[in-house]
Amino acid sequence: MSVRKIETRFDILRLLLAVFLAMGVAVVIILFLSDDPQLSLKYLLLGPLTTKRRFGNVIESVIPLLFTGVGVCIMYSANQTNMAAEGSFFLGGVFATAIAIRTMPPVIHPILCILFGGIAGSFVTMIPALLYTRFGARPVVSSLMMNHIASSLGIFMINYLFFDASAGFTCSLPFQKTAKLPVFVSKTSIHIGIFIGVFVVIMGWFYLYRSKNGYEIRTVGKNVSFAKYIGISVPSVIIYCQVIGGFLAGMGGAVEVLGMYNRFQYQGLTNHGFDGILVAIIAKYNPAMVPFSALFLSYVRVGADIMSRMTDVPVEIVYVVQSVIILFVTAERFLGGLKHKSIVREIERSMAQEEKANG
């Protein structure tokens, strides 16, 4: 076994152990909180599988995470810590609304909505990118600020441009039927947005691992000095990876509102963008792994939700689980000592073998 295999094995082991430990922590908390820990645990772990509708909930909440997750994968692969996928998602929904409330031919209608949402989303993430390449302003801060701008702008647009006075609460005019993404599984809200999401995952993987832009993005992310030395135009990579990342998040916002709602009714940021960051981290910034990490996150969330509705354990427990997992997945040195020992053992074994072979 080579050193490389040992490393891969420990990566997987670390992930599994992270999940295991997180669940362990959840169990301990539940034991303390719940009057009927057994039932609570059952709902948490198996709740999403009990009815079709509940499992439908899991899949529905996976859909938007596919978009934001892949978008974040692309931005973070270039080592650009842009947090504005959140704002992109929100504004993407708003701009999709702007189109969705108008009369248009079917098929073209949702396509145009999603395109519009994507463009709006790409502007949100592009501004921090430009600020960084032009003035050296770190995107971590400027992108968080952008989220506020995006949400305020979005709320303003809904309230003053697309407001439905007859609805009785803050929301836009209803979407036209032609704009909606149809539900295709009965008794759930699973809509055809999932196919767009899967398409985005596939394209995202090809883009990042098979296109020349993707190669440039990953090279910039791993070693900027090298990228400059070899002749990659670093500022343009930094800008386009974030434009694309924001575009995908914006698409996600559009797909989500068109698939799940009949009008735009968010009152503020939705957290889908930040969840995208979680999903991308667990997926190690590989779009191909995004569906799995999104599924996992959604499953735990829905499980916790069912548990909180059916028992006396609050839903917040899911945040503990999430945090513990992220903590261990990102803690490179976790199990590092053990890994080193097994590498040492392996090397010694192969050296002994060589010696034997040499007589």
Next chain:
Amino acid sequence: MEPNILEMNHITKIYPNGFVANDNVTLTAKKGEIHALIGENGAGKTTLMKVLFGIEKPDKGEIIFNGEKVEIKNPADAIALGIGMVHQHFMLASSLSVAENIVLGLDNGFKRFDLKKAIEKTKSMAKKYGIEIDPEEKVQNLSVGNKQRVEILKALTRGAKVLILDEPTAVLTPQESEDLFVQLKQIKEQGHTIIFISHKLKEITSFCDRLTVLKMGRSLGEMDVGCMSEREISHLMVGREVLLNYEKPISIPKEKVLEIKNLTYIRNGKKVINDVSFSVHGGEILGIAGVEGNGQRELAELVSGLLKNYEGTILVSGNDISRDTVRMIRETGVSHIPEDRMTYGVVKNASIMENIIADRYYKKPFIKNALLDIPKLRSLANNLVAEYTVKCDDIDQEIRMLSGGNMQKVVVARELSSSPKLIIANQPTRGVDVGASEIIRNSLINMRTNGAGVLLVSADLNEVLDVSDRLIVMYGGEIVASFPSAKAVDEHELGEFMLGIKKQDMKEGQA
């Protein structure tokens, strides 16, 4: 017979990438001796000393100091025991004075810092060991040799009984090295033990008492220097006598591939390169000798396009590159083997293949339907790995797992396989073992014989002298000497030029 002050028994150190740096190495040092630790680059000398100084944790083995078994967890432990180390790269606060550096970090309780006392202490220590240094001078104004003195004095002030010097002469000129040897002898006479890492034979035979030879992470034993000839030692070190005589057909210079006219580069108000003019023709190797930090690095980066905003003219194959990007310059046939391999040469967390394709992934034969043509790129990488005998599992292995020499082979393979017209090779064999160095040097010579022009920047005297056709010397950002034939250059004279003691009247040899 003096007792052993230090015994390192059966030390094994394996790095996280699986590289066995030390394999069951034993080293003993006696009180009051200069013990040479010798071996090629990558033989494990520095690692062994890092283990001793508490920077690296050994995977196996024990250390016995002054007759007692000790565990050295960090440098603070090592210093407390009386072990001092002077690193290759100095660990000094350059904006502080010498005296401040000497006492920095010494326990002072909560008393106010007393500069006068620090100066006194420095003076008395300097006098005790016969080291000449001005305690009030700022470290940044000191020459490399003087900085090294500060480092040595710093270690001694902290009570070092055993002083480790990691290739101290690598950054020194021959004259400065001589001074260092005199000082080390004085320190030794006061009962200190010195462990002297080197791979220069002359130094070892001239003033070391005993030596330990490391080869590929293993110890070949300890010997008294007195009863060995240089030839025997070199035989031990590399398994054969060092033969730095490269076979080169006669250089047939062709058209100019690089022409530099009155080049000046200013950084922070300082002329890092000052009015430099020279040219490189196809079919020749122009060596630039010089102690590091005299403008060679900037020169290489200017020609490759990494630095901009210079005064003067740089023409590559007749084209002015002042407005060209790095990629445009590369497209005109310029290759660059960078000085700093880990920062510029490779992406350490990317595979060998991804490192090899970096300069051509976007070009015609490697792009199919707007996507990377993976089979083609793989076969390119496989061919180059075979051609340059890169030792690896396969091309998907991350490059950080390779040894320095194999990593550099990947860099060289990439840079030389794009049929360049001009190759900038900046310290191409630094930190590379002898075998790989030979492959790299021979590849450069082959490229030159086939018509490429090579600009070889090197601090390794043997390398510039043996590989170059012509030679120029840089000092303080200027060309201070130029030799039409590198063969005819006298090593000592070259040293004087490198040190800035001598300067040629530049009219005699047009570069």
